[in-house]
Amino acid sequence: MSQTSQAFVDAHPSAQDNAVTVRGVSKNYGAVEALKNMSLEFPRGQLTSLLGPSGCGKTTLLKIIAGLLKADSGEIIVNGKAVTGPGPNRAFVFQDFALLPWASVLRNVAFGLELRGVAKSEREAKAEKYIKDVGLAGFEHSFPHELSGGMRQRVGLARALSVDAQVLLLDEPFSAVDEQTRRKFQEDLLALVANENKTFIFVTHSIEEAVYVSDQIAILLPRPSRVHEIIRPSNFRAKGIDNIRRDPEYLDIVDEIWASLRNYVE
Amino acid sequence: MRVYGHKLPAMSSLLIWALLWEIVGRTGATFFIPPLSEVFVTLFKIIGTPAFLAALSETAQAFLAGVFFSIAIGIPVGILMGKSRLLDELLLPWVNIFVSAPLTALVPVLMVLFGFGMTSIVITTTLFGIWIIILNTRAGVRQINRSLVEMAISFGATPMDAFVKIYFWAALPEILGGVRIGVIRAVKGVIIGQLLISIVGFGALFELYATNFLMSHFWAVLIVLFALAFSISEFLAFLERKVAYYAAKR
Ligand SMILES: Nc1ncnc2c1ncn2[C@@H]1O[C@H](COP(=O)(O)OP(=O)(O)OP(=O)(O)O)[C@@H](O)[C@H]1O
Ligand SMILES: [Mg+2]
Numbered sequence: 001m002s003q004t005s006q007a008f009v010d011a012h013p014s015a016q017d018n019a020v021t022v023r024g025v026s027k028n029y030g031a032v033e034a035l036k037n038m039s040l041e042f043p044r045g046q047l048t049s050l051l052g053p054s055g056c057g058k059t060t061l062l063k064i065i066a067g068l069l070k071a072d073s074g075e076i077i078v079n080g081k082a083v084t085g086p087g088p089n090r091a092f093v094f095q096d097f098a099l100l101p102w103a104s105v106l107r108n109v110a111f112g113l114e115l116r117g118v119a120k121s122e123r124e125a126k127a128e129k130y131i132k133d134v135g136l137a138g139f140e141h142s143f144p145h146e147l148s149g150g151m152r153q154r155v156g157l158a159r160a161l162s163v164d165a166q167v168l169l170l171d172e173p174f175s176a177v178d179e180q181t182r183r184k185f186q187e188d189l190l191a192l193v194a195n196e197n198k199t200f201i202f203v204t205h206s207i208e209e210a211v212y213v214s215d216q217i218a219i220l221l222p223r224p225s226r227v228h229e230i231i232r233p234s235n236f237r238a239k240g241i242d243n244i245r246r247d248p249e250y251l252d253i254v255d256e257i258w259a260s261l262r263n264y265v266e
Numbered sequence: 267m268r269v270y271g272h273k274l275p276a277m278s279s280l281l282i283w284a285l286l287w288e289i290v291g292r293t294g295a296t297f298f299i300p301p302l303s304e305v306f307v308t309l310f311k312i313i314g315t316p317a318f319l320a321a322l323s324e325t326a327q328a329f330l331a332g333v334f335f336s337i338a339i340g341i342p343v344g345i346l347m348g349k350s351r352l353l354d355e356l357l358l359p360w361v362n363i364f365v366s367a368p369l370t371a372l373v374p375v376l377m378v379l380f381g382f383g384m385t386s387i388v389i390t391t392t393l394f395g396i397w398i399i400i401l402n403t404r405a406g407v408r409q410i411n412r413s414l415v416e417m418a419i420s421f422g423a424t425p426m427d428a429f430v431k432i433y434f435w436a437a438l439p440e441i442l443g444g445v446r447i448g449v450i451r452a453v454k455g456v457i458i459g460q461l462l463i464s465i466v467g468f469g470a471l472f473e474l475y476a477t478n479f480l481m482s483h484f485w486a487v488l489i490v491l492f493a494l495a496f497s498i499s500e501f502l503a504f505l506e507r508k509v510a511y512y513a514a515k516r
Binding site for chain 1: 419420421422431
């Protein structure tokens with residue numbers, strides 16, 4: 001365990017308010033042990049990254065939290081209640097965007113609300129607001145295939161934001177967009193975390209990205225799948241986003257994570 | 267087609283074939299082939315007659331009913347088969363048998379079961395059209411991007427929502443492809459049904475013309491039917507192209 005996370009756990013054993021708690025969750029796919037007795041806490045209003053080598057169960061964990069998959073044992077607590085299926089307090093952002101190719105941006109963004117039975121005028125007004133918020137004003141009536149990858153993911157993000165869920169689940173949301181767009185997204189994400197008072201659970205393959213955007217990073221390791229370490233970067237976040245990538249603590253944490261993961265990359 | 271660098275309108279090669287037909291007809295080589303011009307004269311003569319119009323409307327009714335049942339039953343069954351392993355295992359062998367079976371052989375059985383009237387013809391038409399619609403819909407549903415379905419479920423979609431708002435639309439290009447082939451088969455079905463049952467619609471007309479060796483009448487009706495079938499198929503192909511823009515982008 002790193003010094004930072006150990007210190008945190010000792011200092012605040014129970015004072016912390018968790019939006020999501022994962023307790024002893026196991027999941028097997030046939031003979032494959034995707035998750036084994038995993039426990040993890042996600043503090044409210046913060047962004048927690050799940051970082052780890054391919055196949056360590058990140059997507060599986062996220063889908064179990066979303067209620068899309070059933071755990072074999074253990075439980076997920078969201079706002080004090082055990083999860084039994086998908087619910088309005090959680091929204092998912094997909095790696096491949098998962099947009100309806102036959103529907104306009106407006107309908108795509110409003111689709112979550114549509115499924116929840118919100119009236120057309122109301123849901124479209126809401127969707128328009130979030131389309132503006134993610135910087136897509138003017139594209140309401142475009143179709144997904146007319147947008148770039150980055151713009152499509154903004155649509156996916158706007159859809160997740162428009163249902164106003166307290167917990168946002170993001171599975172490698174930026175992996176299909178180019179590097180510059182990705183950096184812009186990371187900055188936007190930090191602004192969202194600061195302004196929206198939502199809890200973000202963020203899966204990524206990029207160590208730098210995880211350290212850049214996270215309040216808490218859970219390092220997962222495979223075979224058997226487990227939480228190896230929880231890191232809470234503390235100092236550089238207050239110094240402003242422009243300085244994060246030059247901060248000594250940022251660089252140390254990136255190195256430290258790489259040191260623990262390098263053995264698992266073949 | 268291009269001739270000496272000039273672009274000819276689509277299907278102008280048909281003119282050459284029409285000319286050939288006319289020449290063969292005029293040589294009087296066989297009573298079976300009257301000159302094309304005579305066929306068209308006959309065509310315009312009979313096209314307004316009550317017998318022809320009655321045949322047309324009976325055929326249209328049987329055809330539309332058959333197509334309606336093929337689509338209304340075929341699409342939901344195809345979607346369900348694409349979604350459910352169990353249903354798929356149960357039904358797929360039958361669908362595969364029927365899609366390639368010589369259905370004409372079944373028509374006499376249908377006549378025994380459902381009589382010599384419209385019912386049998388509608389059922390024949392449905393049997394011709396439905397299987398390919400089921401198969402194509404099933405194929406369309408099976409290639410659906412899983413994450414679209416997961417997306418809908420994660421936002422609280424009921425199974426009915428998923429059916430109507432995701433599966434149907436995601437499979438629409440394949441469904442339309444199936445409907446187009448199914449409709450063309452239904453044209454065959456309605457004609458074959460009428461020919462075998464041969465007391466209604468064009469079946470009765472064909473029977474009348476063939477037994478009286480009225481070859482130009484026979485060809486005239488055939489041309490009308492071919493033209494109708496071709497127009498329907500082209501119209502559906504046009505609809506298909508309209509949804510193709512997103513089919514390519516999935
Ligand atoms: N539907 C499935 N059927 C069988 N095995 C699966 C299935 N989904 C995942 N697995 C297995 O479970 C393990 C964890 O998969 P998961 O997708 O959760 O990993 P991940 O951490 O998200 O990987 P990546 O970083 O590559 O996305 C892997 O070994 C994978 O092969
Ligand atoms: Mg994954």
